[in-house]
Amino acid sequence: DADGYIFDLDGVLVDTAKYHYLAWKEIAKEFGFELTPEHNEQLKGIGREVSLHKILSWAGKSLSEEIFAQTALRKNESYLQKISYIDHKELLPGVLPLLQQLKSKGKKIALGSASRNARLVLERTGILPYFDAIVDGTMVSKAKPDPEVFLKAAEALHLSADRCCVLEDAPAGIQAAKAAGMTAIGVGSPEILKGADKVISSLANG
Ligand code: BG6
Numbered sequence: 001d002a003d004g005y006i007f008d009l010d011g012v013l014v015d016t017a018k019y020h021y022l023a024w025k026e027i028a029k030e031f032g033f034e035l036t037p038e039h040n041e042q043l044k045g046i047g048r049e050v051s052l053h054k055i056l057s058w059a060g061k062s063l064s065e066e067i068f069a070q071t072a073l074r075k076n077e078s079y080l081q082k083i084s085y086i087d088h089k090e091l092l093p094g095v096l097p098l099l100q101q102l103k104s105k106g107k108k109i110a111l112g113s114a115s116r117n118a119r120l121v122l123e124r125t126g127i128l129p130y131f132d133a134i135v136d137g138t139m140v141s142k143a144k145p146d147p148e149v150f151l152k153a154a155e156a157l158h159l160s161a162d163r164c165c166v167l168e169d170a171p172a173g174i175q176a177a178k179a180a181g182m183t184a185i186g187v188g189s190p191e192i193l194k195g196a197d198k199v200i201s202s203l204a205n206g
């Protein structure tokens with residue numbers, strides 16, 4: 001049993017992955033590119049700019065630095081608009097009972113997310129008070145699969161990596177957790193989350 005639990009945000013705690021997908025789909029369409037759920041799987045967990053680079057390479061397009069930055073900003077504006085009315089109903093099944101159970105056992109809880117909107121999403125969904133530490137996209141320079149985000153989270157919890165367990169829905173996140181020397185629990189399907197120490201279908205079934 002670990003001492004610290006580090007949660008990914010999008011797709012693990014909250015059902016926001018679909019809003020990221022819709023926002024990217026709109027942008028891809030502008031380049032005449034149809035973004036599929038399979039493409040989107042590869043965008044999960046990785047940062048905004050890296051995501052845009054990937055979409056551009058799939059679409060065979062390139063943008064000037066200025067237009068690139070504008071496009072990334074527009075994606076975020078569209079995403080923010082889509083999440084502007086979210087509340088606790090957006091929490092995925094099993095999240096609240098698990099957070100409560102971990103708290104009552106005296107476990108430390110951290111967030112390890114690539115998103116620069118993470119704090120906002122935790123606030124809107126009402127689970128911010130459960131977190132002892134938050135490491136998000138405003139605090140890391142290297143996107144998952146780099147372990148930076150999880151190593152910083154462990155440090156913020158004052159725990160060594162081997163005492164931490166990561167919960168992740170994205171292949172890049174599982175890779176990042178293993179690279180950090182942590183236990184990695186995949187939330188989703190085993191075919192996609194290869195390399196995880198264990199895969200559960202949702203936090204309600206763990
Ligand atoms: C991750 C999401 O949590 O955050 C990605 O899985 C997203 O889809 C990334 O691109 C960056 O998020 P944001 O909110 O800073 O654009």
Ligand code: MG
Pocket residue numbers: 008009010011012044045168169170173
């Ligand atoms: Mg995720």
